Amino acid sequence: MKRGLLLWCAALATYAFLYIPLAVVVLFSFNDSELNAAWVGFTTRWYGHLLANEALLQAAGNSLLIAFVSSTFATLLGTMAGLAMHRWRLRLLPFLVLTPVAMPEILLGVSLLLFFRQVLDLTLGMFSILVAHITFSIGFVAIIVRARLAGMDESIFEAARDLGASPWRTFTRITLPLILPGIVAGYLMAFTLSIDDFVITFFVAGVGMSTLPLQIYSMIKVAVTPEINAVSTLLMALTLTMIGLASRFAPEALRGRS
Amino acid sequence: MRAFSFWPKGDRLTRWLVTLPPSLFLIVFFLLPSLIMVAASFRAPGEFGGLAPLAERGLTLDAYRFLTEDIIYLWILAKSFLVAGLTTMFCLLLAFPVALLIARSPKRQRDFLVLLVILPFASNFLIRIYAWIIMLGPMNLLYSPVAVILGMVYVHLPFMILPLYTNLEKHDPALLEAAQDLGAGAWTRFWRVTWPLALPGVLSGSALVFIPVLGMFAVPELLGGTGDILIGNLIKEQFLDNRDWPLGASLSLGLTAAVLGVAALSVMLARRRSGKLGASV
Numbered sequence: 001m002k003r004g005l006l007l008w009c010a011a012l013a014t015y016a017f018l019y020i021p022l023a024v025v026v027l028f029s030f031n032d033s034e035l036n037a038a039w040v041g042f043t044t045r046w047y048g049h050l051l052a053n054e055a056l057l058q059a060a061g062n063s064l065l066i067a068f069v070s071s072t073f074a075t076l077l078g079t080m081a082g083l084a085m086h087r088w089r090l091r092l093l094p095f096l097v098l099t100p101v102a103m104p105e106i107l108l109g110v111s112l113l114l115f116f117r118q119v120l121d122l123t124l125g126m127f128s129i130l131v132a133h134i135t136f137s138i139g140f141v142a143i144i145v146r147a148r149l150a151g152m153d154e155s156i157f158e159a160a161r162d163l164g165a166s167p168w169r170t171f172t173r174i175t176l177p178l179i180l181p182g183i184v185a186g187y188l189m190a191f192t193l194s195i196d197d198f199v200i201t202f203f204v205a206g207v208g209m210s211t212l213p214l215q216i217y218s219m220i221k222v223a224v225t226p227e228i229n230a231v232s233t234l235l236m237a238l239t240l241t242m243i244g245l246a247s248r249f250a251p252e253a254l255r256g257r258s
Numbered sequence: 259m260r261a262f263s264f265w266p267k268g269d270r271l272t273r274w275l276v277t278l279p280p281s282l283f284l285i286v287f288f289l290l291p292s293l294i295m296v297a298a299s300f301r302a303p304g305e306f307g308g309l310a311p312l313a314e315r316g317l318t319l320d321a322y323r324f325l326t327e328d329i330i331y332l333w334i335l336a337k338s339f340l341v342a343g344l345t346t347m348f349c350l351l352l353a354f355p356v357a358l359l360i361a362r363s364p365k366r367q368r369d370f371l372v373l374l375v376i377l378p379f380a381s382n383f384l385i386r387i388y389a390w391i392i393m394l395g396p397m398n399l400l401y402s403p404v405a406v407i408l409g410m411v412y413v414h415l416p417f418m419i420l421p422l423y424t425n426l427e428k429h430d431p432a433l434l435e436a437a438q439d440l441g442a443g444a445w446t447r448f449w450r451v452t453w454p455l456a457l458p459g460v461l462s463g464s465a466l467v468f469i470p471v472l473g474m475f476a477v478p479e480l481l482g483g484t485g486d487i488l489i490g491n492l493i494k495e496q497f498l499d500n501r502d503w504p505l506g507a508s509l510s511l512g513l514t515a516a517v518l519g520v521a522a523l524s525v526m527l528a529r530r531r532s533g534k535l536g537a538s539v
Contacts, residue, residue: 007355007358007359007362008359010355010356011355011356011358011359013352013355014352014353014355014356014415015356015374017352017412017415018374018375018378018412018415019378020393021386021389021390021392021393021412022378022381022385022386022389024389024392024393025385025388025389025392028392036392036395037395037396077279077280077283078280080276080277080279080280081277081280081281083264083265083276084273084276084277084280086263087263087264087265087267087273087276088267088273088277090277092281093277093280093281096280096281096284096285096288096289097280097284099288100284100288102469102521103469103473103514103517104469104470104472104473104474104490104513104517105470105473106473106474106475106490106493106494106510106513107292107473107510107513107514107517108288108291110295110493110494110497110506110507110510111291111292111294111295111510112287112291113497114291114294114295114298114497114503114507115287115290115291115294117307117308118294118298118308118309118503119294131287132287134283134287135283135284135287135288138280138283138284142280149264154263157263157264167264167265167266167269167272170264170265171264171265174264175264175265192380196382196383198382198383198384198476199475199476203494203497203498212382213382213384216382216384216385216388217384217476220384220387220388220391220480221480224388224391224392224395228388229392232381232382232385232388232389235381235382235385236381236385239380239381239382240377240380243376243377243380
């Protein structure tokens with residue numbers, strides 16, 4: 001089994017490549033030294049520093065609020081789009097929904113910046129970030145909801161109709177409960193995308209408003225400190241918890257990612 | 259089209275009620291801004307960012323003249339393609355063994371091995387870049403082209419592994435057994451059976467890596483030196499630092515054209531392949 005061994009080694013190397021850098025970040029978040037270079041001793045003081053970092057806490061609060069609001073709207077609009085795209089042969093809507101998902105983020109970021117500043121003459125801030133996040137999330141929700149619908153046995157609707165249920169009754173009693181896991185998965189996806197987004201937010205945030213990724217970016221730009229390791233570690237722990245919850249309550253969320 | 263689904267197909271009113279809200283939202287906040295970008299590239303730059311009033315400066319081809327006059331823009335576009343190409347290649351090299359291993363593992367282990375690929379990908383991408391600042395700093399590799407490629411590969415690797423795995427998982431193991439029975443060695447089996455069948459997966463993975471890398475500005479900005487900027491950095495500079503919005507708009511259109519070209523090419527290659535397969539069967 002020489003070939004099998006070779007495959008194992010190559011795959012193991014890739015897994016190591018994926019995990020070692022993140023492990024180093026976590027490790028140095030507990031290191032009692034200003035420098036991310038050599039192990040000195042164990043400490044949790046960098047986590048203490050985070051609690052005193054008001055700008056960071058404020059940014060985290062903004063991120064959460066933006067994620068809640070934008071993913072709610074994106075789920076509503078994305079579910080409508082997913083339902084419509086499944087039921088009717090449409091031309092414009094699939095183009096509108098799928099293009100923002102496929103193109104480099106920077107393009108949506110700068111075109112929204114241009115639109116908000118030049119056309120609407122809007123002061124950038126919470127509102128512009130919300131609109132931008134809803135715009136890029138709709139497509140992901142729509143794709144997940146449509147995939148859920150496509151995987152269903154359609155004869156169940158026929159049965160409901162044969163038994164005399166009106167379209168509306170069929171929808172609320174059969175369709176909606178059946179696609180609900182897809183909607184929840186879409187919501188979680190939109191939430192994660194929003195809280196994670198850096199590129200688009202970077203262009204539409206303006207000067208006074210910060211989100212967690214923007215704050216981390218400016219921290220990295222200023223200086224590399226173990227405080228960044230600490231906030232990264234906390235975020236990774238949070239993401240792990242989210243994924244754990246998602247796989248428990250909405251397995252589609254994980255499949256939707258891939 | 260389905261004759262029967264969750265709602266009567268002929269119900270025009272509901273069709274409009276469901277289709278209109280998402281369509282309107284995306285027309286206003288995606289389609290319209292994209293079209294305005296085209297218009298902006300023909301305008302003159304404002305003094306402090308934005309566009310100069312149309313009545314004063316009118317329409318101009320200046321932004322495009324800049325692009326063609328200075329060879330640096332073409333060079334940076336070419337460099338972006340080079341970086342995207344190298345990143346795609348390295349991602350493919352790293353991803354193939356993992357995808358193959360997962361596809362050939364017992365069914366019960368597959369989900370877990372896939373999860374192991376997704377997990378690091380789920381952490382914020384700034385954190386993943388930051389991890390390389392820490393890794394490369396002591397090695398004296400930071401702020402170099404090598405660091406940029408490494409970071410790009412690291413950030414985009416799952417986009418290659420997952421479509422490859424989805425493809426490889428569907429292969430019929432009987433084909434490899436047949437090849438072996440017919441006396442093909444491991445090398446021949448890979449290049450004559452596995453690789454040709456995997457090409458659609460390779461193609462979609464490559465598109466998923468190549469396109470975002472083409473527009474990426476954060477990786478070169480944080481890991482690269484001043485000479486390592488790509489077209490994404492150039493666009494960012496025009497909109498946020500130099501404040502020449504029309505030039506930024508024309509660069510964005512250049513990037514859009516490049517992306518469309520790559521997407522069209524991958525669709526064309528996929529079609530040609532399936533056509534060939536159809537002819538040979």
